[in-house]
Amino acid sequence: MSVARAMISVTLPVLNEQTRLPRSLPRLGQFLRDGARLPFEFEIVIADNGSTDRTQEVAERFCRELPEVRVVQFSERGRGGAVKRAWLGSEAEVLTYMDVDLATDLDAFPALVVAVASGRADIAIGSRLMAGSETNRGWRRELISRVYVRLARAVCRLRCSDAQCGFKAISRFAAQTLLPQVEDNGWFFDTELLVRAQWAGWRIAEVPVKWTEDRDSRVKIFRTAWEDVRGLMRLRRELARNRKAEKPDLAGPEPSGKKMGAKK
Ligand SMILES: Nc1nc2c(ncn2[C@@H]2O[C@H](COP(=O)(O)OP(=O)(O)O)[C@@H](O)[C@H]2O)c(=O)[nH]1
Numbered sequence: 001m002s003v004a005r006a007m008i009s010v011t012l013p014v015l016n017e018q019t020r021l022p023r024s025l026p027r028l029g030q031f032l033r034d035g036a037r038l039p040f041e042f043e044i045v046i047a048d049n050g051s052t053d054r055t056q057e058v059a060e061r062f063c064r065e066l067p068e069v070r071v072v073q074f075s076e077r078g079r080g081g082a083v084k085r086a087w088l089g090s091e092a093e094v095l096t097y098m099d100v101d102l103a104t105d106l107d108a109f110p111a112l113v114v115a116v117a118s119g120r121a122d123i124a125i126g127s128r129l130m131a132g133s134e135t136n137r138g139w140r141r142e143l144i145s146r147v148y149v150r151l152a153r154a155v156c157r158l159r160c161s162d163a164q165c166g167f168k169a170i171s172r173f174a175a176q177t178l179l180p181q182v183e184d185n186g187w188f189f190d191t192e193l194l195v196r197a198q199w200a201g202w203r204i205a206e207v208p209v210k211w212t213e214d215r216d217s218r219v220k221i222f223r224t225a226w227e228d229v230r231g232l233m234r235l236r237r238e239l240a241r242n243r244k245a246e247k248p249d250l251a252g253p254e255p256s257g258k259k260m261g262a263k264k
């Protein structure tokens with residue numbers, strides 16, 4: 001396989017995004033074609049589960065007009081489930097997703113992809129809470145985000161500085177191994193993916209991002225926080241059971257170290 005033909009996939013999970021999708025998708029397409037300076041082909045996958053507005057119509061129009069755009073549609077709600085479905089259905093070597101509001105500045109995207117494509121990491125995540133990040137958001141979400149990540153670190157031994165930023169990349173091999181183990185299909189999906197990846201020894205790289213809050217949000221903050229806490233406790237119990245049984249946490253990766261585009 002030649003480097004020039006390697007493919008990255010960018011999933012845009014969407015729920016009732018008839019307004020934000022037409023603003024963001026052309027910008028993203030332009031960036032991937034001209035701005036990103038990545039030597040890879042790309043596809044954009046719009047993953048829509050459960051929209052009740054005109055999102056489907058908008059997505060299908062983009063799909064007809066732009067050859068690099070695909071749409072996947074299904075009924076169960078949840079951002080995690082949408083990302084999982086889109087990633088498992090893609091042939092690309094590097095699978096990424098980002099929120100459709102483009103709250104994370106696209107400037108960080110090449111670093112995210114290169115971390116995985118080069119073989120340096122199996123997963124790369126945008127972080128709003130590490131040195132070099134710039135975050136512009138209200139105090140309430142800032143506080144919740146900081147408290148949550150501390151909790152995840154204490155309860156589940158997470159070592160990342162930010163779990164929930166909607167800006168992530170994963171190798172196809174890691175995705176195919178890890179995704180079937182991830183039970184959550186909602187907002188906790190991201191944390192569960194990272195926790196399971198760390199338990200099993202996959203390598204995670206963090207990339208600092210510029211992040212600007214878009215106040216148009218699908219998140220129901222208290223319900224989501226409660227579901228996140230329940231998710232952490234579920235993983236905690238699993239960790240305790242595994243320790244008691246003296247099992248290795250989960251099957252880890254075969255160290256591949258293979259770079260994307262390397263000859264097979
Ligand atoms: N496919 C899908 N996408 C969702 C769902 N819920 C939220 N999203 C998408 O997830 C992304 C982040 O949502 P947003 O409301 O901006 O979250 P916030 O930035 O954390 O407030 C957006 O692209 C949403 O359209 C869902 O149930 N299914």
Ligand SMILES: [Mg+2]
Nearest residue numbers: 099101103214
């Ligand atoms: Mg948002």
